[in-house]
Each structure stands twice: as structure tokens, then as C-alpha cells.
Amino acid sequence: MTSPAVDYGAVFKALVAPLLVLTPDFVIAAASDSYLTVTGRDRADLLGRHFFAVFPGNPDAPGTHGPECLRASLERVLATGERDTMALKRYDMEASGRPGVFEERYWNTINTPVLGPDGEVELIIHRTEEVTDFLHQLARSGGHGGTGTRAGLEAMSADVYARARELQDLNERLKLTTSGLQEAIERQRRFVFDASHDLRNPITGLLTELEVALSESDTDLHPALRKSLRDVERLNDIVADLLELARLDIATPVATEPVDLAQLVADELDRRAPSAAAVLTRLDQQVVVHASRIRLARLLGNLLDNAERHTTTTIEIIVTAALPHAVVEVIDDGPGIAPADRERVFERHRRLDDARRLDPGGSGLGLPIAREIAQAYSGHLYVDEHPTGARFVLRLPLAA
The missing domain is CATH 3.30.450.20 (PAS domain)
Structure with missing residues (x-):
């Protein structure tokens, strides 16, 4: 039919x-x-x-x-x-x-x-x-000391207004609470996915190396142990990245302090192992922000790691003040990043072909962590135009 x-x-x-x-x-x-x-x-x-x-x-x-x-x-x-x-x-x-x-x-x-x-x-x-007639009937009922008077109606209307406003405010708070719970569940789900995704391959490789070494009893174990040590170090780096993401996702508070960015750059370069690339600096003094020194060092270290992977000969680091912001630039002279990919590089686990070739074991979390640290201090990290290579720009509010 x-x-x-x-x-x-x-x-x-x-x-x-x-x-x-x-x-x-x-x-x-x-x-x-x-x-x-x-x-x-x-x-x-x-x-x-x-x-x-x-x-x-x-x-x-x-x-x-x-x-x-x-x-x-x-x-x-x-x-x-x-x-x-x-x-x-x-x-x-x-x-x-x-x-x-x-x-x-x-x-x-x-x-x-x-x-x-x-x-x-x-x-x-x-x-x-x-609902005009309904309100009139409520007023005539004498519920607010009136028997149909205009004052009674106005008093009843005011009371209904107040109750309706309270209900609407409660509804908005419930929406915010529900949204917050959904975001927390999504953060937890994403953390579990990140952990399983990043740890699976290194653990599998480590197990394979150890099984092969143990199955060949007459083999010198030192090469296998050195390879296993490198794998464990990689695992340690990945776990540190995941824990940092978890802290950023739940907005774990970290004590802030005045941080002089020129001094931060100098200290980070002193701490790092010598690089094959030449590192040039142009650091204005007294460019100070309020942030966690440890987290900013992590951000800068991630940018330098990325620059070292892609540069050809030279890395340049610039610290300047451009009111109302402090600006840090990390520039390499590598192949650069296409305009279409300049936002994609900040997505978790998003690794461009060049990055996979240069560092096959990378997790794809360094740049996302750097951006989230910047955002945690009301800043912004992005890729800007540059005639050669990639130019990462960090902007943070200057300390008063």
C-alpha cells in the first residue's frame, strides 16, 4: 500500500x-x-x-x-x-x-x-x-497579597521572571558541566590512543632485538644491548612527551616566574650537544615573559630539535620585543614547509614525508607540545613566511 x-x-x-x-x-x-x-x-x-x-x-x-x-x-x-x-x-x-x-x-x-x-x-x-491569562489568574488568586490588582500582577510576574531566569541559568550551567565532562572523556580517550600508538612500535622492536640476542647464545650481546639502550631512551622520550601532553590537556598548573628569553636561549644552547649545523643568534636583552621556565625550555628544545633535523647548514635564533609581545624565531635553511602544511605540522602524530625520512622513529608530538605550551601562556606558535627554509615564530605576552 x-x-x-x-x-x-x-x-x-x-x-x-x-x-x-x-x-x-x-x-x-x-x-x-x-x-x-x-x-x-x-x-x-x-x-x-x-x-x-x-x-x-x-x-x-x-x-x-x-x-x-x-x-x-x-x-x-x-x-x-x-x-x-x-x-x-x-x-x-x-x-x-x-x-x-x-x-x-x-x-x-x-x-x-x-x-x-x-x-x-x-x-x-x-x-x-x-501565558498572559495564566499570569493574570495567578495574580487574581491572591498569591502575592493582591486580589487582581496591578501590583499583584507585577509582583507575580517578577516572581515568575526570577524563577524562569534561575531555571535558564541552571540549564546553562548543566550544559557547561556536560560539555566539560565530554571534553575530559575525549582528552582521556586521546591520551590512551596516543600512548598505545607511540609505544607499540618501540616496544615491539625492543622485544624483537632481545629475543634474537637470547636465541643466539654464542653471539656478542654488546651490539644488541647498545641498540636496546637506544630503544629504551626513545621510549623514555615518548613517555615524557605523553606525560607532558596529559598535563597540558588537563591544564595542570605549573608555577610561573619571570623568564628572560635571551638567557633561556643561551642556557638551552649550552645544555645541548654540539650540532652539525652552525647556530647564529640575535638576542635582544630584557625581553621577559611570565611562564614556567621548564616548559619554555621544552618548547624551545622541541623547535631546535625540529630545526636540526631539517636544516642544511645554519640555524638562526632571534629574540625581540614587538609590543605587546615577546617574539622568538627559530629559522632553518632546509627545504621549508609548504603553505598547505603549515598548520598540519602542529597536529598530533602528523608527520610529513620529509620528517619520516629524517627521523623514522619520531612520535610526531614535538611541535604539537610546543604549540600547546605556547597557548597555555596566552601565546601563539606558528610557521611564517621565509625565503629559504622554515621559520617558526613564538609570540608571548611581555611581562609588565
């Missing part, structure tokens, strides 16, 4: 709930019969007209903020692509056929987006329920 075709226009018009369909410019595209009844309007009064031109609000009741709150709700729907529920609002309406005469009205409103194939908001369904 073939299902009958559904006339969705007729269904919409007949819905009990008062509904409008608005364009992203807030022009009324359709109205249900219930909406026409509750507002006392004809379709000819509404269709094709801007909502706030048809319903401008009461100029003699500016403290009610109905139009402003509704416009803000609609704009949130456009910005987020998500449904927005408004707290109870007073939004007076011009009496039908009586220009300039406004009737006191109270509404509960939900605005829901209709998304197009590209995810953009194409229409907004404006669902509203008038």
Missing part, C-alpha cells in the same frame, strides 16, 4: 502551537493558524514583512526588553546553529486595528534552526506560547 503524499504546508498551518517561520533576515515566511489567532493578525499582515516591523514592542514600556531579548535569541540561533530557549518575557503587542494601542502580553518562546545541506541556518522556526 502506497503512503499518501503529505501536504506539509497544510500540516504546519493546522498545528496547535503558535508558529512562525523566519528567514535569517527575520522576515516572516509562514505563519500557523494558531499564531494568527493568538496575535489577531491575518497572513497578509505578516508574510514578507520583517518581524520587528510588525511587532515593534511597546515604546511606553522600555524596561521590559522583550524585542531586545528576542533579537538576541534569534542571533544566537544564527551564530550557533542550535535551538535557543528564552526565559519568560513580557512583549506587548499592538492591538489589531488600533495603531499605537498596546496590549500587555507575556510569552514563552523557543527558536529552532532549520539547517541547509551546508550546515548553514536557512530558516528559523519561532514557536511561542502566550
Whole structure:
């Protein structure tokens, strides 16, 4: 049996709930019969007209903020692509056929987006329920010391407003809590994935080396032990990277201190083993930031490791102040990074072909860790233009 075709226009018009369909410019595209009844309007009064031109609000009741709150709700729907529920609002309406005469009205409103194939908001369904009579009945019940007086109604309205606002605030807090829990679960899942991904290959290689060495009893074990030691050192580096990522993911607080970036660079170069590449420095003095010295040393070390892998002959390190930022640049004269890849290199485990060739055992975590450290101190790490090689630029807020 073939299902009958559904006339969705007729269904919409007949819905009990008062509904409008608005364009992203807030022009009324359709109205249900219930909406026409509750507002006392004809379709000819509404269709094709801007909502706030048809319903401008009461100029003699500016403290009610109905139009402003509704416009803000609609704009949130456009910005987020998500449904927005408004707290109870007073939004007076011009009496039908009586220009300039406004009737006191109270509404509960939900605005829901209709998304197009590209995810953009194409229409907004404006669902509203008038509760004016309900509030009047509450006032007449004497619940606030009045028997139908205007003071009683205003007192009851204020109480309902307060309760509605409390419920909406609670709903927003619950949303934030749920979002925070989801982010924590995602961070935990990502950490487990990172750990299993990075540790599997080195452990497998180490086990293989040891099994081969033990199976050949007459073999000199020293080469195998040296190879195993290098594998264990690699494992230690990977575990340190994973632990640092875990600390950054959960925003583990670390004590900060004034850090002179020129001195930091000098100390890091003294600590490192000599490099085959020449290292040139141009370090302005008294360029100071507030951060963890240990974490900034880790960031700089990761940038230098990357530069040493890719450089041809020379690495240049520059420290300058460009108010309101301190700027550190690490430049190599290697093959450089294509514009399309300049963000990809900061993705976890994202290793370009050149990086895999130069360091097959790398984890792909050095640059992501460096960027997350920069972001932890309100800074930014990015790849900028350079005529030859790659140029990494770190910007951090200067200490006052």
C-alpha cells in the first residue's frame, strides 16, 4: 500500500502551537493558524514583512526588553546553529486595528534552526506560547497579597521572571558541566590512543632485538644491548612527551616566574650537544615573559630539535620585543614547509614525508607540545613566511 503524499504546508498551518517561520533576515515566511489567532493578525499582515516591523514592542514600556531579548535569541540561533530557549518575557503587542494601542502580553518562546545541506541556518522556526491569562489568574488568586490588582500582577510576574531566569541559568550551567565532562572523556580517550600508538612500535622492536640476542647464545650481546639502550631512551622520550601532553590537556598548573628569553636561549644552547649545523643568534636583552621556565625550555628544545633535523647548514635564533609581545624565531635553511602544511605540522602524530625520512622513529608530538605550551601562556606558535627554509615564530605576552 502506497503512503499518501503529505501536504506539509497544510500540516504546519493546522498545528496547535503558535508558529512562525523566519528567514535569517527575520522576515516572516509562514505563519500557523494558531499564531494568527493568538496575535489577531491575518497572513497578509505578516508574510514578507520583517518581524520587528510588525511587532515593534511597546515604546511606553522600555524596561521590559522583550524585542531586545528576542533579537538576541534569534542571533544566537544564527551564530550557533542550535535551538535557543528564552526565559519568560513580557512583549506587548499592538492591538489589531488600533495603531499605537498596546496590549500587555507575556510569552514563552523557543527558536529552532532549520539547517541547509551546508550546515548553514536557512530558516528559523519561532514557536511561542502566550501565558498572559495564566499570569493574570495567578495574580487574581491572591498569591502575592493582591486580589487582581496591578501590583499583584507585577509582583507575580517578577516572581515568575526570577524563577524562569534561575531555571535558564541552571540549564546553562548543566550544559557547561556536560560539555566539560565530554571534553575530559575525549582528552582521556586521546591520551590512551596516543600512548598505545607511540609505544607499540618501540616496544615491539625492543622485544624483537632481545629475543634474537637470547636465541643466539654464542653471539656478542654488546651490539644488541647498545641498540636496546637506544630503544629504551626513545621510549623514555615518548613517555615524557605523553606525560607532558596529559598535563597540558588537563591544564595542570605549573608555577610561573619571570623568564628572560635571551638567557633561556643561551642556557638551552649550552645544555645541548654540539650540532652539525652552525647556530647564529640575535638576542635582544630584557625581553621577559611570565611562564614556567621548564616548559619554555621544552618548547624551545622541541623547535631546535625540529630545526636540526631539517636544516642544511645554519640555524638562526632571534629574540625581540614587538609590543605587546615577546617574539622568538627559530629559522632553518632546509627545504621549508609548504603553505598547505603549515598548520598540519602542529597536529598530533602528523608527520610529513620529509620528517619520516629524517627521523623514522619520531612520535610526531614535538611541535604539537610546543604549540600547546605556547597557548597555555596566552601565546601563539606558528610557521611564517621565509625565503629559504622554515621559520617558526613564538609570540608571548611581555611581562609588565
